[in-house]
Amino acid sequence: MNARAALAVTFFPFHGGVHPPEHKDESSGSPIVAGPIPATLVVPLHQSIGNMAKALVNVGDHVLKGQMIAAADGTVSAAVHAPTSGRVVSISPQRVPHPSGLLEYCITIESDGEDRWIDRNRFDWRNADGRAIRDYLRDMGVVGLGGAVFPSHLKIGGAKDGLDTLVINAAECEPFITCDDRLMRERASQVVEGIKILQALLQAREVLIGVEDNKPEAIDAMRAAIAGCDFKIEVVVVPTLYPSGGAKQLIKLLTNKEVPSGVRSTDLGVQCFNVATVYTIYRAIEHGEPVISRVVTLTGNVDRPGNVDALIGTPIADLLAFAGNKADSDSYIYGGPMMGFEIPGTDVGLSKAGNCIIAKSSGLFPAKPAEMPCIRCGKCADACPAELQPMDLYWFGKSKNFGKAQERNLFDCIECGACAYVCPSNIQLVDYFRFSKSEIWAAEKSKKAADQARERHEFRQFREEREKRERAERLAAKAAQKHDAAAASSDPADAERAAKIKAAMERAAAKKAEAAAAQVAADPITPLDPDATAVPVAEAVSAPAPEPAPVSQLDPEKAERIRAAMEKRAAEKAELEAMSPEEKAAREAEKKAKIEAAMAAAAAKKAAKAAEAAKAQGDQADGPGA
DSSP: OOGGGGSOOOOOOOSOOBOOOOOOHHHHTSOOEEOOOOSEEEEESOOSSSSOOEEOOOTTOEEOBTOEEEEOOSSSOOOEEOSSSEEEEEEEEEEOSSTTOOEEEEEEEEEOSOOOBOOOOOOOGGGSOHHHHHHHHHHTTOBOTTTTOOBGGGGSSOOTTOOSEEEEEOOOOSTTOOHHHHHHHHHHHHHHHHHHHHHHHHTOSOEEEEEETTOHHHHHHHHHHGGGOSSOEEEEEEOOOBTTTBHHHHHHHHHOOOOOTTOOGGGGTEEEEEHHHHHHHHHHHHHOOOSOEEEEEEEESBSSOEEEEEETTOBHHHHHHHHTBOTTOOEEEESOTTTOEEOSOTTSBOOTTOOEEEEEOTTTSOOOOOOOOOOOOSHHHHHOTTOOOHHHHHHHHHTTOHHHHHHTTGGGOOOOOHHHHHOTTOOOHHHHHHHHHHHHHHHHHHHHHHHHHHHHHHHHHHHHHHHHHHHHHHHHHHHHHHHHHHHHOOOHHHHHHHHHHHHHHHHHHHHHHHHHHHHHHHOOOOOOOTTSOOOOHHHHHHSOOOOOOOGGGSOHHHHHHHHHHHHHHHHHHHHHHHSOHHHHHHHHHHHHHHHHHHHHHHHHHHHHHHHHHHHTOOOOOOOBTO
16 A cells, blocks of 8 residues: 555654754755765774774785675674775774874775675575674674764664654754755665665554655655555655754654653664665665765865765865865865864765765854853753753863763763854853763773772682682592591501590590699689678789689589580690691691681672672663764
8 A cells, every 4th residue: 555645744843953054055956976986095994883893804905895894893883895996005093084183993995996896695684584684784884874873783673563663864954964865866766675674674563754844856756756665654844953853853753752861762662764874774785785885965165066975985185176175175074064073184084974074164164253151041951952951061061070960961962062053152062061971981981990900809819719718628638538548547557546646635634634623622712792892993903813713613514514625625636736747737728718718708798799789770872863
């Protein structure tokens, strides 16, 4: 059935938002063109949220277009592939598109000009299980191309009973960016084929495609492409308002479901994919093409603004030259003007997150006014789509009171920049929020490292104590074996030795009994007189300590216990005197082992309490264009 008529075109507004000048007409009127094949490509190994990919090639290796040159490292990671054929000339730290300007490992490939592909095969996803499909997408380097670069394989297969709603993010709300607009206009049928794959994999009961109303051609193209779908699908037109492309904001717009702090959208039966990500999923599964290129908007202070299908790793300088960069461009924004950042130089290579490059000039981007004190006007709170209090987060960040910032839900901030856009004091609020987040992450990383070091130290102590105990047990067992062997021996010398031990024990017991009897005879107990005069303090201090009561004056049962204890001690002493050095060592080892066992039990009890405390403690990231 054609499900276009099954849904009414309706939406549910979110809180806040702004509408800055769009600047989309400059680049949206031209078709997508193939970018140049540069002489050298600088391919960053860190192309997704999570771990950096592990290089699989060496300097001097010849690679083909689409060949995996770095494998995913762990679950939250994605593979990296050669954008064209050529030779690996270096694997070294280089500058990458990042505001810090710090170095990260990149693979530099010298193109051979042939652009030769690897063998490509269609992936039979219909007959593969979920794990195989996720591994395949991970190895094809599929990540979110809306800017978040979250590994897409982690978003597939989350709901056991299927999704209520699959949301396709085609809003493209940020000014200047038009790559998704042109993609939908020119490749709508392939985008819809990718939607069909996702709908089947996620068992989504409905699909909603959110498009802002400033893209009429894209809306018509997508509506025409979904005409033959046999599941519930609708193109929902939403008002042009930034940041309607944020995952949480678009979900609210299309489904009226608000995703609470710390909750994943899949817990509410909703999953969101960017339209460009859906297109790459289709190309990877149906054509065996890994993500080696992306459509990027080249705009701003250039002669030929438009959209280019550029190879990942293409130097930004080559792309700007292709678009006709003007001489008075003074800097360059990577991404949109709201959430993007200025790149440290044009020698950096294009990454999968690079959906737009804007050449800045003083005419397009006047110098920012000086920052003034916050007047607490509340305009930032009115504009915040996450319904936060940016002025409070600003004060806490500036005073480095990061605990209070976390209490005010700092990490719910999607860094859209709406608050800074409306601030009359020209405060760059997002910079303070990013600073606070980075400081909190650094503190948590240090705490985690300290906890791991403590755990390693405690385990080392436990291991050493266990080894000592085991060693003592081995010595005791060896001594006991030797003693048993000696006792079982019929050697006359051993029998004589046992007799000597027994005689010594009897003599010691008799001697102790005689001493006790003599003490009873010499020191009878004088009953205490309650009317006696108190002894002066000086005499009491200097007087010798009173002798213990003789055994004869005690309770008969208690006296018997004392005599038994004295005899036992005398016997033990006699036995010890008669023991050989080896037997004495075994006795000491046994005693030491008992002490160590008690210490180990105490340590285990302490570790159990620490584990219970850690267990009681508890665990987000999508911005516009996720």
